Amino acid sequence: MLNSLSGRFLILTIIFVMLAEILIFVPSIARFREDYLLSRLERAQIASLALLADDMISPDLEEELLRNAEVFNVVLRRDEARQLILSAPMPQQISDSFDLRGATAFQLIRDAMARLFDPDPKVIRVIGNPVREAGLLIEVTMETSELRDAMIDYGLRILILSAVISAVTAFLLFLAVQALLVRPIKGVVRHMQAYARDPEDARRIxxxxxxxxxxxxxxxxxxxxxxxxxxxxxxxxxxxxLGGAVAKVSHDLRNMLTSAQLFTDRIEMSQDPGVKRMAPKLVNSITRAVHLCEATLAFGKAEEPAPRLERVVLADLVSDVIDSERLSAGEHDLSFAEDIPSTLQIRADSEQIYRVLANLVRNARQAVMQSGEGGEISVAAQEHEDHWVILVSDTGPGLPKKALDNLFRPFQGGVSKGGTGLGLAIAQELIRGHGGQLRLKKTGESGTVFEIDLPKGDLELAIEPEFDNGEAVTH
Structure with missing residues (x-):
């Protein structure tokens, strides 16, 4: 009960209502004391008027008037003359005097609390204004025991009433919270629990x-x-x-490509000049396809193989990529440009960098061809002190909004119509494996530029010696 929202709300409601009642109780008990004293002054005034009407009053009648007024003596000031009207023996000396004529709320509350918590009976003097202006002032002396008993009785009745009001209010609020808040929250919790049991079931949403x-x-x-x-x-x-299906297809495709490699030797033996020129590229393409199948199988196991770093002549890789894409472009009005220093070498995994460049150039070619207009694709590279930068740019129409919102996300960031977005996702993962970054530098109506940043760091190229006729030479 105490751990529930409604239970705690119930307890807090009772506490707050009781605090409010206490704040009401303090001034109300002070008001009760003031009314009690004023009533004694009024009774005393009535008794004194009886004496003024008849100067000859017997002692017994005077005692009865004082007893009915519950005071010991009455002093009435009329016409600037202070006159002791009624008097009786007092059990003790007067301890305090209270003037009700100009008392503030703070003074009334202070005096009421002091009387309520003081159990000792005392004799006090009370001064006030006569009723209906029947004089300048009236003064009485009285004992405090009956006053305190009356205050305690009144306070207990107030507290009991407050407790009943608190209980009823808390119960009504408890029912309201149950209906308006707790029950709907429990409904939401039940929905969440049902959804957690089968989150793929759309009916549980x-x-x-x-x-x-x-x-x-x-x-x-x-x-x-x-x-x-x-x-x-x-x-x-x-x-x-899909990963399972791709892994199966890659497994069988690898076997077929491996068989195709066996026939390349005979193709290389051909005397046809065109065959001799194209055979090495065919061999390289088949080899890369085999490696790609093997990498796909590894990817299906959720682990991309770590790059095998070696010295790579970047111009040769870019030339192979562009030759392949030039064939795919066919007769389309599309030109390719290379701005790669022939001596530029990077330290990377040649197969993985080839895949990255092939994906970027292929996306660029498809974007330009789908625009229906001619264009140019350029690959440039620069070497800096601590990193290499490779830029792949095109003059196509720029990336669509969907591709920008989901760039590098597989099956969501396709840059061409019907694309899957796998190319960019794979390229980014491969570059990260090299410790580098693949990012979109710009895109728009004037074209798109992707930037590959490969850090040197501790992998900066070392000058490795080569041997020619037994003598070491360096480049």
């Missing part, structure tokens, strides 16, 4: 129904989160299935 604005906003936020999570889980399942 919550439907916002609450009439409370804050709770409805929470339900709408939960609905959005569940929709996104369900979509992500379904996409991950499809990716897992």
């Amino acid at each position: 919550i439907k916002p129904e609450s009439g409370l604005r804050e709770l409805r906003e929470a339900e709408e936020a939960l609905e959005t989160m569940q929709v996104q999570l369900t979509g992500s889980l379904k996409q991950k399942e499809r990716l897992a299935q």
Whole structure:
């Protein structure tokens, strides 16, 4: 009970209502004391008027008047003359005097609390204004025991009434909280528990129904989160299935390509000049395809092989990529440009860098060809003190908004119509494996530029000796 929201709300409600009643109790008990003293002054005034009407009053009648007024003596000032009207023996000396004529609220509360917590009976003097201006002032002396008893009785009745009001108020608020807040929250919790049991079941997604604005906003936020999570889980399942299928296809394709490699030797033996010129490129393409199949199998195991770093002449890789894409472009009005120093060497995995460049140049070619206009694709490279920079640019129409919003995300960031977005995702992963970065430098109507940044760091190229006729030579 105490650990529930409604239980704690019930207890807090009782506490706050009791605090409010206490704040009301203090001035009310002070008001009760003031009314009590004023009533004694009024009684004393009535008794004194009886004496003024008849100067000859018997001692017994005087004692009865004082007893009815519950005072020991009465002093009435009329016409600037102070006159002791009624008097009786007092049990003790007067301890305090209280003038009600100009008392402030603070003074009344202070005096009431002091009397309430002082159990000793005392004799006090009380001064006030006569009723209906029947004089300048009236003064009485009285004992405090009956006053304190009356205050205690009044206070107990106030506290009991406060307790009843608190209990009823808390119970009503408890029912209201149960109906308006706790029950809807429990409904949301049940939806969450049901969704957690099968998050891929779209029927378990919550439907916002609450009439409370804050709770409805929470339900709408939960609905959005569940929709996104369900979509992500379904996409991950499809990716897992696709990964399994790709791994199987890659396995069989690798075997077929391996068999194709056996026939390349005979092709290289051909005397045809065209065959001799194209055979090495065919061999390289088949070899790269085999390596790609092997890498795909490794990727299906969620582990991209670490790059095998070696010295690579970048111009040769770029030339192979552009030759392949030039053939794919066919008769389309598309030109290719290379700005790679022939002596520029980088330290990288040649197969992985080839895949990166092939993906970037292929995306650029497809973007230009789909625009229906001519264009140019350029690959440039620069060497700096601590890193190499490779730029792949095109004069195509720029990346679409969907590609920009999901860049480098597989199956979402496709840069061409019908593309899967795998090329950029794979390229980024391979560059990260080299400790570098692949980023979009710019895109727009004038074209797109991707930048590859490969750091040297501790992997800076060392000058490795080569041997010619037994003598070491360096480049």
